[in-house]
Amino acid sequence: MIDLQFAWIETAILVPFVAALFCSKRFPLRVRYWLSFGAAGLTFALALGAWWDFKQLRVFEAHDHWDVLNFLSGDFVFLIDEFNAPLIPLVCAVYWLVILVTPTSKRARFPWRLTFVSLGLTVALLSCRSNWWILGLLAVHSVVPVIELIERKQVWQLFAAFQCASLISMATGLFLINGQAVDERLNLVGLVLLVIGCWLRCGCFPFHLWVLDLTSRASLATAILYLTPMMGAFAIVRLLLPTAPDFVLQVLGILSLASAIYASCMLLVQTCTRRFFAYMYLSNQSLLLIGLELVNPVGLTGSLSLWMSQATSLVAFGMTIRAIEGRVGRVLLDRFHGLYEQMPLLAGFFMLAGLASIGFPGTSGFIASELLIEGVVNVYSRTGFLVVFVMALNGIAALKAYCRLFTGHEAPATISMQPRWYERLAIVAFSVFILVSGLLPGPGVMTRYHAAQELLNRRTTTLTQPLIDEENHEH
Amino acid sequence: MPYETLDSLLVLAILIGPIALVTFMGITMLAGFSVSESAISRFTFSAIVSGLVGTLCSIWALVWTQRLEIVVELGNWVSLPDEHVHFHFTVKFLLDRLSLPFLLLVFLLCGTVSSFASKYMHREPGFRRFHLLFALFTLGMVLATIGGTIEVLFFGWELVGISSALLVGFYHDRKAPVNNGLRVWTTYRLSDAAFLMAAIALHHQTGAGDLDRMAGAGAWPYGVSELQITQAFWVGTLLLIAAAGKSALIPFSGWLPRAMEGPTPSSAIFYGALSVHLGAFLLLRVSPIISSSWLLTCLVVIVGLATAVSAAFIARVQADVKSALAYASLTQVGLIVMEIGLGLYWLALIHIIGHASLRTLQLLRAPSVLRDYFNIETALGRRLAKRVHTLEPSHTRPAQIWLYRFAFERAYLDVFLDRWIVAPFVNFFRQVQRIEESFLQHLTNLASQSVGPQQNSDELLHDESAIEHSGQTHFDDAGANNKTRQFAHSHNSTEQGKTND
Numbered sequence: 001m002i003d004l005q006f007a008w009i010e011t012a013i014l015v016p017f018v019a020a021l022f023c024s025k026r027f028p029l030r031v032r033y034w035l036s037f038g039a040a041g042l043t044f045a046l047a048l049g050a051w052w053d054f055k056q057l058r059v060f061e062a063h064d065h066w067d068v069l070n071f072l073s074g075d076f077v078f079l080i081d082e083f084n085a086p087l088i089p090l091v092c093a094v095y096w097l098v099i100l101v102t103p104t105s106k107r108a109r110f111p112w113r114l115t116f117v118s119l120g121l122t123v124a125l126l127s128c129r130s131n132w133w134i135l136g137l138l139a140v141h142s143v144v145p146v147i148e149l150i151e152r153k154q155v156w157q158l159f160a161a162f163q164c165a166s167l168i169s170m171a172t173g174l175f176l177i178n179g180q181a182v183d184e185r186l187n188l189v190g191l192v193l194l195v196i197g198c199w200l201r202c203g204c205f206p207f208h209l210w211v212l213d214l215t216s217r218a219s220l221a222t223a224i225l226y227l228t229p230m231m232g233a234f235a236i237v238r239l240l241l242p243t244a245p246d247f248v249l250q251v252l253g254i255l256s257l258a259s260a261i262y263a264s265c266m267l268l269v270q271t272c273t274r275r276f277f278a279y280m281y282l283s284n285q286s287l288l289l290i291g292l293e294l295v296n297p298v299g300l301t302g303s304l305s306l307w308m309s310q311a312t313s314l315v316a317f318g319m320t321i322r323a324i325e326g327r328v329g330r331v332l333l334d335r336f337h338g339l340y341e342q343m344p345l346l347a348g349f350f351m352l353a354g355l356a357s358i359g360f361p362g363t364s365g366f367i368a369s370e371l372l373i374e375g376v377v378n379v380y381s382r383t384g385f386l387v388v389f390v391m392a393l394n395g396i397a398a399l400k401a402y403c404r405l406f407t408g409h410e411a412p413a414t415i416s417m418q419p420r421w422y423e424r425l426a427i428v429a430f431s432v433f434i435l436v437s438g439l440l441p442g443p444g445v446m447t448r449y450h451a452a453q454e455l456l457n458r459r460t461t462t463l464t465q466p467l468i469d470e471e472n473h474e475h
Numbered sequence: 476m477p478y479e480t481l482d483s484l485l486v487l488a489i490l491i492g493p494i495a496l497v498t499f500m501g502i503t504m505l506a507g508f509s510v511s512e513s514a515i516s517r518f519t520f521s522a523i524v525s526g527l528v529g530t531l532c533s534i535w536a537l538v539w540t541q542r543l544e545i546v547v548e549l550g551n552w553v554s555l556p557d558e559h560v561h562f563h564f565t566v567k568f569l570l571d572r573l574s575l576p577f578l579l580l581v582f583l584l585c586g587t588v589s590s591f592a593s594k595y596m597h598r599e600p601g602f603r604r605f606h607l608l609f610a611l612f613t614l615g616m617v618l619a620t621i622g623g624t625i626e627v628l629f630f631g632w633e634l635v636g637i638s639s640a641l642l643v644g645f646y647h648d649r650k651a652p653v654n655n656g657l658r659v660w661t662t663y664r665l666s667d668a669a670f671l672m673a674a675i676a677l678h679h680q681t682g683a684g685d686l687d688r689m690a691g692a693g694a695w696p697y698g699v700s701e702l703q704i705t706q707a708f709w710v711g712t713l714l715l716i717a718a719a720g721k722s723a724l725i726p727f728s729g730w731l732p733r734a735m736e737g738p739t740p741s742s743a744i745f746y747g748a749l750s751v752h753l754g755a756f757l758l759l760r761v762s763p764i765i766s767s768s769w770l771l772t773c774l775v776v777i778v779g780l781a782t783a784v785s786a787a788f789i790a791r792v793q794a795d796v797k798s799a800l801a802y803a804s805l806t807q808v809g810l811i812v813m814e815i816g817l818g819l820y821w822l823a824l825i826h827i828i829g830h831a832s833l834r835t836l837q838l839l840r841a842p843s844v845l846r847d848y849f850n851i852e853t854a855l856g857r858r859l860a861k862r863v864h865t866l867e868p869s870h871t872r873p874a875q876i877w878l879y880r881f882a883f884e885r886a887y888l889d890v891f892l893d894r895w896i897v898a899p900f901v902n903f904f905r906q907v908q909r910i911e912e913s914f915l916q917h918l919t920n921l922a923s924q925s926v927g928p929q930q931n932s933d934e935l936l937h938d939e940s941a942i943e944h945s946g947q948t949h950f951d952d953a954g955a956n957n958k959t960r961q962f963a964h965s966h967n968s969t970e971q972g973k974t975n976d
Contacts, residue, residue: 155922157922158918209911209914209915209918213915213919265900266904266908268904269904269905269908270908297555298555301555336650336653338647341647345505348504360633361633361634362634367552367553370564370626371562374678377679385672388671388675389668391668392665393664395664396657396661399640399657403656403657406647407653408650408653409648410647410648424507427505441552441553442552442553449555
């Protein structure tokens with residue numbers, strides 16, 4: 001395997017952990033904030049560097065220049081390929097901007113260390129392709145919100161129980177699949193367990209209660225950062241997609257469709273902004289999963305493109321809700337709050353995020369949605385049109401939430417509620433990303449198309465290899 | 476191709492103004508630059524004039540070069556370069572005998588209304604927001620009109636939809652406009668879903684969404700569809716649903732009078748003149764598909780006739796001028812759709828142009844007409860004679876009473892949708908939410924039993940449960956409760972913050 005010119009990935013993993021060590025409460029808050037901002041920015045720059053270096057090499061995958069863990073495990077642990085190359089910078093950018101927009105009033109309570117640990121683990125997880133390493137990192141990654149819930153004196157056991165169930169299921173499944181030569185039935189049981197484990201980690205219906213619990217109890221920043229990279233979907237791509245037979249993926253696709261319909265219907269009756277965010281996440285992730293499980297290039301390209309778009313729009317949603325909560329506390333969607341006059345820019349941003357999440361023309365989600373629908377219709381024919389219905393319901397819910405938050409009789413405020421400069425910066429960055437990738441979708445879609453092709457090739461190789469070996473053995 | 480450069484320049488001339496306007500308005504709002512009202516008005520007017528000039532040049536070029544249509548293909552916006560994968564998104568524009576007259580109408584009416592709005596909206600708090608939405612609407616109309624592929628048409632179609640819905644709810648501080656805007660958006664989303672399905676079905680059946688290919692060899696209106704009869708029926712039906720949503724045809728008529736809650740200029744341009752005719756324009760554009768299936772043709776005629784008849788009755792019992800005009804518009808739109816079903820395409824196009832112009836004038840005149848009546852009556856010193864042409868039941872004929880009630884209840888369409896579709900849906904999922912909530916609470920209790928009561932308490936969940944169980948949804952239009960709540964939030968934000976983040 002070809003190596004990169006520099007240890008981009010390992011450095012990008014190392015920087016957040018080092019930053020976590022230095023984010024001590026001994027330092028003044030201002031120093032901690034700027035240190036965090038710088039460290040997250042550096043991580044983002046390194047992730048971008050890895051992507052740039054990888055593009056220069058013109059190969060399907062590459063690993064770090066000095067892979068330290070190679071000596072320990074005997075294999076390349078961290079590598080970059082067509083699939084994860086743009087995902088890593090995107091996730092780093094999300095962390096960076098979430099840190100940037102942390103309001104002054106909340107900086108004292110913001111879990112700086114945990115956030116950096118989470119960033120390091122997320123980058124490591126996204127760079128990883130070995131099944132057991134992924135499982136281990138998923139386990140450690142789940143601990144971060146648990147620690148925060150304990151620190152906040154909230155009920156953490158429910159979240160932990162779901163995560164443990166997911167990890168145990170996945171581990172048992174992998175264990176059984178790896179011993180497939182022994183018994184075919186055990187192999188099938190292992191596959192089912194792996195599917196259940198991934199499904200639990202995604203938080204799709206009916207295993208979605210932990211998502212609601214997390215968004216209600218944890219800080220919104222933690223919920224955003226834990227949910228929006230969509231690690232459950234990542235586990236499906238890495239663990240399930242290469243080996244699962246077609247029928248398993250088709251069943252998963254139908255389940256995802258049911259989950260998307262359920263979540264989008266529930267979105268319409270939500271009265272709490274955090275629950276709204278949770279269901280928006282569930283609906284969007286379920287849509288994305290449908291595409292992942294199609295096993296055709298168009299659907300998979302749509303799904304991978306949607307991943308980028310949905311991650312951005314969900315973070316934008318979450319950031320707006322967080323900014324509102326930072327100013328007026330938690331708000332309910334059963335009445336009109338009239339916040340437009342006080343925060344028109346945030347209102348516009350919320351609207352833009354909503355439009356991007358439903359695949360509105362001119363935003364980042366448009367082409368991705370078109371590709372996804374096209375791919376779904378190719379496989380499921382008439383039932384595939386339900387995806388369009390789900391998107392329509394999401395669109396209604398997004399505008400309803402906008403109306404409830406920003407319209408209504410204006411509530412006078414004694415202080416200015418306009419976005420601060422750092423919030424403006426984040427709003428502009430996200431808006432530019434959503435619009436530019438929506439108006440010039442070509443390059444983004446092409447990288448996702450190459451990734452889809454690569455994933456499908458790998459799947460074909462994995463599934464046909466035993467047959468080839470068998471033929472060779474007979475000869 | 477000798478005219479290739481000229482054609483591209485013509486399309487550029489048409490599009491450059493609306494695109495520049497949207498960019499200018501968007502960037503200045505995002506960056507927070509302050510721009511004066513007069514600058515916004517001048518920019519808007521200039522952009523529309525530039526588009527109008529481009530349209531006139533295109534008409535001249537079409538006549539001068541003796542062609543029936545100009546097709547400009549700018550290439551693929553997105554294309555997957557694989558022999559087994561058929562996905563491409565072509566950016567293509569079509570200037571023909573359908574799009575150019577409609578485009579001329581779009582620019583003329585948008586110019587008129589922009590000039591009117593610069594005075595009418597003077598010193599309104601949302602002057603800038605109005606003009607941003609107006610710019611989006613104009614761009615959407617232009618794209619939908621000259622779109623040469625179904626995707627480009629859809630792009631414009633959606634821009635028209637979002638700008639319309641937001642302009643209906645323009646007056647943010649009142650309950651009715653916002654709710655009505657949401658209702659318009661809901662109707663649009665559901666009918667637009669049908670449009671998207673039609674686009675994808677068309678892609679599957681013809682391998683592309685090109686409107687000129689779909690129409691076969693001939694230019695509009697003499698094209699013959701390449702689709703088989705069954706395919707044409709299903710694709711055409713989906714497009715008819717999309718058109719019904721946009722043009723407020725039956726069963727989607729309920730949103731049109733509600734849309735009149737917006738500012739008068741937007742009501743005039745959207746619901747009297749252009750937006751309401753966009754559905755009819757779509758049916759004209761896909762007329763080769765409609766004419767290839769007799770069943771679909773019958774369906775179009777029935778929908779048009781039913782809309783026209785019901786709207787004619789309903790218009791006669793309206794108490795306010797805007798609603799009366801809305802239903803009067805709908806009557807004409809129903810007739811236009813019927814003409815399309817009957818194959819009278821030229822008549823339908825002329826009808827659209829004439830009706831849109833007349834209705835814009837009427838709607839723009841509506842706000843001042845009452846004042847004029849008042850002035851005339853003051854000058855005369857007596858009331859003007861009242862002319863009554865309504866359906867008010869003067870006698871006790873059962874049929875007339877039924878008809879009056881039918882018209883008064885607006886053909887029971889809203890009641891039907893609210894009672895039989897929306898209410899069961901919402902009630903069912905609220906019930907599901909309650910079950911989910913109690914199950915989550917139960918799990919939480921189970922999970923935290925060993926920890927003790929301190930960690931088990933979650934004020935937020937209790938608050939939410941209380942709201943859910945009360946089964947009430949409040950709308951504090953007066954804002955008194957809201958205000959108190961906001962103040963409480965403002966004062967307690969620090970305390971709240973401790974538990975929130």
